Amino acid sequence: MDTHIWLDERGTRCPLPIIALNRAVMEHPAGTVIALISDDPAAKFDVPAYCRLKNATLLSEGTPPGGGAGWVFNVQVNPTT
């Protein structure tokens, strides 16, 4: 029922993955799940920190579909209060 969108930021480096994630969080309604794929070593730390600081929840993180380096972060847009 929630929209699930993919954001493939493989190959980009800090701060670009977080800028892309933030743009998606701002543009989509609450409940949307954004699957961010990143191979930036900083993303491992900065995606959880972004979710703690901003209007989003990190639901899970795993390996990218089809394998390869990096992670997929499932981030849900929180309701704005």
Place this chain on the structure above:
Amino acid sequence: MVGNWHPPAGSLDAVGGQPVSAAAAGSMAAAAAQTWADPRALHHAGRQAGALLGAARSSVAESLSASAGTNICADEVYFTPSVLTAQALALAGYPGALVMSTVETATLLDLGCLHPGSQLVGVDALGRIDPVDFHRAAAGKALAALQLANTEVGTCQPIEQVVTADPALPIFMDASQGIGRIPLPQGWSILTAGARDWAGPAGVAILVVRRGVNWLPPLNSGSGLLGGYTDIAGAVGAATALAALITNQVTQSEQAFANIDLLRAGIANKIPDVEILGDPVWRLPHILTFSVLYISGEALVIELDKRGFAVASGSACVADEARPSHVLAAMGAYTGGNVRISLPLGCTAETVAGFLDALPSAVAAVREDT
């Protein structure tokens, strides 16, 4: 007004380095002409070098005694050519497994890997270990390594609580950046620090081994020489610089603490989407770290440099191995757009105010370019 130190305007990277104080430079130059001989030799020139080395050890011991409020003797103090050498000697004297925090300096963590069975203890969001966790992990270990305070985020570690929990556990305390800035705790067995931390020469560090601890001196060449031939003139300069700082510790620290408080409040107020890191209260007086979302740490350091301010960064783009600072990572902090400010001794209120004025436009310039 701010003592014997005159750092260049805009210098906010004391951890990276600060000018050697004039008093230290003068005493080094005078000592250099009298300390070229082997301090262990029995001839006149050797005895002269030996006497100056002994005086430097006594002076450092007196400074440390004043800071710790306990009597530390000259024969507990050794000079080494680098902090790394001092750390390696400290650990080499304790064969066996270690326990250390995840936020020790990178060199110490590397050295710890040479001790099989060693264990790391994580930190909270402020960068501090939990003394109960640390005590549990220390069971059966030969040595615990715990810093006085973190040099990246300034957070102090609960050394005295760890000592109280197990007085028999030997503690190796890396006193980098904390020495001369805050009072030293008691109960540790070994201390290391570099003279550049207190505006002394770069090629001198100290290793302090308390009397009666079960440390086995490695590579002992006798007569207080450890870790290679001692730069006696450098040791004299280091001792002079430390004595000057200990004398002014309270004034320097109060000024720095207030300036960092101003910066913490000002940055939070002026910069949107910023995370200010480290303990706001139980911290080193002169260190502040923050991360600005959506910008590159490297670009921000360069923009600030264009505006006349020298700062450091723990972001991945500034690091050698393209990985963010292990300290920020251990804290779960945001690592992008990171800036570390460390006030040099004698840092003026004008530099601090100027930085607060320049930061918003530097951040805006980087955000526009991104």
